[in-house]
Amino acid sequence: MKDTKVYILDGGTLVIDGFHVYWNRGPAGEVRFPVYSVLIDHADGLYLFDTGYDYDHVMAVLPFEKPQQTKEQTIQGAIEKAGYRTQDINYVINSHYHFDHCGGNKHLKEACTVCHAAEFGQCKCPQPFEILGYSDMSFHPDMLREKAKREGKDLPPDPEMDVWTPKVELLTGQQEIAKGLxxxxxxxxxxxxxxxLVELSGRKPMLFTADAAYTRKxxxxxxxxxxxxxxxxxxQSIRKLKDIALKHEAEIFVSHDLEQFGTYKTAPAHYS
Ligand SMILES: [Zn+2]
Structure with missing residues (x-):
């Protein structure tokens, strides 16, 4: 069986306040943080864990997050930089449906998308304080249209989106979706x-926390x-990840920490 390879795809940066990064602790002040996706070349296919944010969406809905994203940092640009083609990705796994983790899904129409069943339900009817987090519904055009209808908005016809309904696979519980994933x-x-958690033949396992932990601190x-x-x-989820990291002697990769991100190998380099 061929060895699994892991590529970290740089998706650009955003800004939020320190009190958002460290809830009720701070300090306050602008914090610029990275957004990234993880491409896994596995014997069973090509998997993409999260798809970053869509620059136009952020500029339209959350411009105060001051997005910085080059063409190479769009999901298509980043996949290409790793040496792959967007249309060859078989599975998109979304850690969750916040806009900075699913903004690129709409460019991966051939892939089967995988997420937690509870997440799929919640993003349709978010709490008032979750509305901006779940503001980008382009990963599912039918849900996008329903949302627009609820908000009394008229969506202009979009030939790119109107012909597409993603294949979605909903999961619950801990799952080994492919050997070592x-x-x-x-x-x-x-x-x-x-x-x-990704197990690799030549190094210790990689534990991608996604937004269960924004930073190492x-x-x-x-x-x-x-x-x-x-x-x-x-x-409790952070504590659970600590236990798993200990048990598997895994290396932690947090989601939104610029200093940590600087120590990660990003595509075209890879881990194996
Ligand atoms: Zn999030």
């Missing part, structure tokens, strides 16, 4: 959040972000 339930940040000190559905569950 484990989805770990880490709710709290959102209703149905998944982190990802948040992970170590169990400080969650202010964007969450259930803060107690979010802290």
């Amino acid at each position: 484990h989805l770990i339930e880490t709710p709290g940040h959102t209703a149905g959040h998944y982190s990802l 948040g992970f170590d000190e169990e400080i969650i972000s202010s964007f969450h559905l259930d803060p107690v569950a979010a802290v």
